[in-house]
Amino acid sequence: MKNVILVGFSENDFSLLEMYLAEKQFSVRDLRENLAESLSKMKDPMIVFFSVQSEEDSKLLRKIITDYPQHLYGCTVPENNRDLGYAVSLLPGVQLFFLPLVKKEVQKVASKLYDAVRSINRILSVYEGLVDQHHHFRWKTRDLQISETCRFFATILMQAGMYQDDTQMDQVVLALEEALINSVEHGNLELDSSLRPQSLFEEDRYEEERVKRLGEEQYGGRYIDITLNITRESAELAITNQGPGFDTSNIKIFDEDTSEEEILDISGKGGRLISRAFDETRYNRKGTKITLIRRAPVRGDIKQS
Amino acid sequence: MDIELEKDGSTMKIIIDGNIDTDGGHELSVQLQEVMEMDDVEHVIFNMTTCRTTISSGIGKLMNFYKYIDAKKGKMEIRGISDSLYTQFMEIHLDRIFPIIRE
Structure with a gap:
């Protein structure tokens, strides 16, 4: 029963x-x-x-x-x-x-x-029913609840069958948080990582400035746009900010040649965390838009309950 | 996320229970500063068995804490870590900086 x-x-x-x-x-x-x-x-x-x-x-x-x-x-x-x-x-x-x-x-x-x-079997039934879904969301920066928003989109991606394993949910949420935080803080709020304290004894000017700019219309009033496009083959989630952009060639890659100094750097690790949950990451030329792409697992691989 | 501190002589065990997100990162900062105010702490062991992920600024705070411990010739290690966090830390080669031991 x-x-x-x-x-x-x-x-x-x-x-x-x-x-x-x-x-x-x-x-x-x-x-x-x-x-x-x-x-x-x-x-x-x-x-x-x-x-x-x-x-x-x-x-x-x-x-x-x-x-x-x-x-x-x-x-x-x-x-x-x-x-x-x-x-x-x-x-x-x-x-x-x-x-x-x-x-x-x-x-x-x-x-x-x-x-x-x-x-x-909810995953298979969702996958069967999905044809094309395109969604556009927009928030003012100061109104955006980052953790809840990321969990919301991660849930949609899981529901759409983009991930086979429920344990991947944490990784997806984390990747989305990294991308969204970057877009908000370095994009719309124009916060530079150099403001971050180099030791825990230092005053956190970065956090103080973040809170201050959220309250200012020229920063906090800027919009964050998120579009989600889902097909049977893939999901594309794009986050766009209204900031000045950045040089995307500076994004760090962590490989065998990464120096200890780079590892010890307190910033710059977000890109790696994003790539754990998404198959491809693209930036527009200006650096104001990041697109995260996840390819759907092959139907034969989908778990049957 | 909750953080528990257990001090035994000059050894401090820091148990992080839950994922480190934006709110958790702030709490982590506060607790690490509290440890830094204890001059007699020379060896710090993190237990992150129930912490599945951390945002990059959380990693930054661990890096700053490591620099502090290293500067006073102390030791820092992670002893007990979840599988997913272990994978996350290995991908950015944190094991080259301090020991990360799975238990």
Whole structure:
């Protein structure tokens, strides 16, 4: 019997769903608090079907999208919450409904959940369904949440089957963080690495200047654009900043000939970390755009669950 | 990310639990400065078994700390490191600077 967690539904809607799902041999629970703890304890495959009614629900759903996307099979969001609906729609295979639900839709919700369970190999099913997806995001630098944004895109890439191994998620997030931090700090904020303290006793002028420039419109008001283009064969993620650019020929390569002095240099290692998760890295001539390319694994190599 | 310090005479064990991201890097700075204020510490052992990745500025902070220890003729090593972090450090040849031991 499959466990279904319903979060955020009204008593009436919960009862209706419970009734329909019980016919389909689902065990239904209503959980709001300690969702993370419950998810970590359950061993059976689960479906978390989420209903967004309040701002708190919205925050919890965003956390599920970033941290537990593999458990999210369906979602209802208010019609006017465009960005949240869009975020959910980027997760292939997740059924999206708009509130308020009508009675017939409750039946549809239950039916969709049942269909979703039958498709047990999510990676292969995503890969099968993916044709072409192009997405463009834009933030002002001072509004950008780097870690959460990188985790969001890494999740999409994992969901799209670009990586076979879930343990690669950390590497992907790290690579994206390196690329995005460089674009923000050296690009839009025009921070020079020479400001970094050469010892831990020195005042961190780099950090002070970073915070200061984020608050200034001429720096913090600049935009970061991220475009993501996914096909069956590959994913291309490009990060563009509005800074002055840099000389891309200065990017360090770590090989057998790297000197101890270069290794001891406190900066310049980001490029290597990026190349661990992506097959190719390209810069535009001006140095204001980095494109990260990942080639999809061959279909025969995809894990079957 | 959490950092624990365990001092035994002139040896300081620094246990880093969790990945070093932008927030973690700041916490790492604070803790390393605290260790640097202890004049009697000569040998520092990092345990990074549960740290899977670090951003490059985190590596920079470890480099600065190494320079401090080296300048006072002390020793620094990593004893216990996750597989993914070990791979990350090997790719930038950090093992040429200080010992990195998998346990």
